[in-house]
Amino acid sequence: TRTLADSFSYHKEIKGIARLLSNVLVEENGNNINNKIKKFSFEKLLINIDQFVYPDGNVALQDINILIENGDKICIKGESGSGKSTLLHLIAKLEESKGKVFYNGIDISDITYDSLFDNVLLVNQEPLIFQSSIIDNILLGDSYTQDELEEVIKTCKLEQIIEEHGYHYELSESGGNISGGQKQRIAIARILIRKPKLLLLDEVTSALDPRTAKEFIDKLNEFINKYHITLLSVSHKGEFDNICNRVLYI
Numbered sequence: 001t002r003t004l005a006d007s008f009s010y011h012k013e014i015k016g017i018a019r020l021l022s023n024v025l026v027e028e029n030g031n032n033i034n035n036k037i038k039k040f041s042f043e044k045l046l047i048n049i050d051q052f053v054y055p056d057g058n059v060a061l062q063d064i065n066i067l068i069e070n071g072d073k074i075c076i077k078g079e080s081g082s083g084k085s086t087l088l089h090l091i092a093k094l095e096e097s098k099g100k101v102f103y104n105g106i107d108i109s110d111i112t113y114d115s116l117f118d119n120v121l122l123v124n125q126e127p128l129i130f131q132s133s134i135i136d137n138i139l140l141g142d143s144y145t146q147d148e149l150e151e152v153i154k155t156c157k158l159e160q161i162i163e164e165h166g167y168h169y170e171l172s173e174s175g176g177n178i179s180g181g182q183k184q185r186i187a188i189a190r191i192l193i194r195k196p197k198l199l200l201l202d203e204v205t206s207a208l209d210p211r212t213a214k215e216f217i218d219k220l221n222e223f224i225n226k227y228h229i230t231l232l233s234v235s236h237k238g239e240f241d242n243i244c245n246r247v248l249y250i
Helices: 002-029 031-035 084-091 113-117 135-140 146-155 157-166 180-192 208-226
Strands: 044-049 064-069 072-076 101-103 120-123 200-204 228-235 247-249
Touching: 002 072, 044 084, 064 228, 072 084, 084 120, 084 180, 084 200, 113 120, 120 180, 135 146, 135 157, 135 180, 146 157, 146 180, 146 208, 180 208
Parallel strands: 072 228, 072 247, 120 200, 200 228
Antiparallel strands: 044 064, 044 101
16 A cells, blocks of 8 residues: 555656646747746745636635745745645746746746746655665756755755765665655755755655754754745744744635
């Protein structure tokens, strides 16, 4: 049963990635890319959603009006099924959102994926771990300095696994040979090293014990303050409340 459940979750994630890649390829090969914004720097985000209807007909995200400005730290809370994760997916352009999400007054549908991903990055609750080394899973083929790498390792409290196994420790497919908390923190390190302007976190401490979660959030707060990163976090535990300037309920 566990294997079946894991396979279903993995299949759903792969389908989501395939859909995103398909959208990116269509955009890159399409003529309409010339009419899109290819470069912008995050200043503010406006979300106006009367309601969002899932393909199965269920309704979520009713009467959502949120303004997020550069430097904000916001925690979003709500009951299960209220659409918190969907909201992050709309903001990250993983769901269609024409006329609902605006960056610097520009409809997100008029912004290229490349330009958006230069500014906005999302860490999901169930991150994708590739069958490769820890360092490969963080760098994803890009080049960063050793200082940058060590900084995110410390921020994400990954020192123990690095001390025990080293950067080149081979992770199995979906990270089956490490804990859920380590998978989450590797995925966060992958995003932090890229220093997004807007950081989206979806229940990223769900697999962490309370002490580790608190220590990680304190380190994360130092990092986002240092690099002037705007934070939007979904969490039902309240761990982010102390570092956020606003808590929103949906």
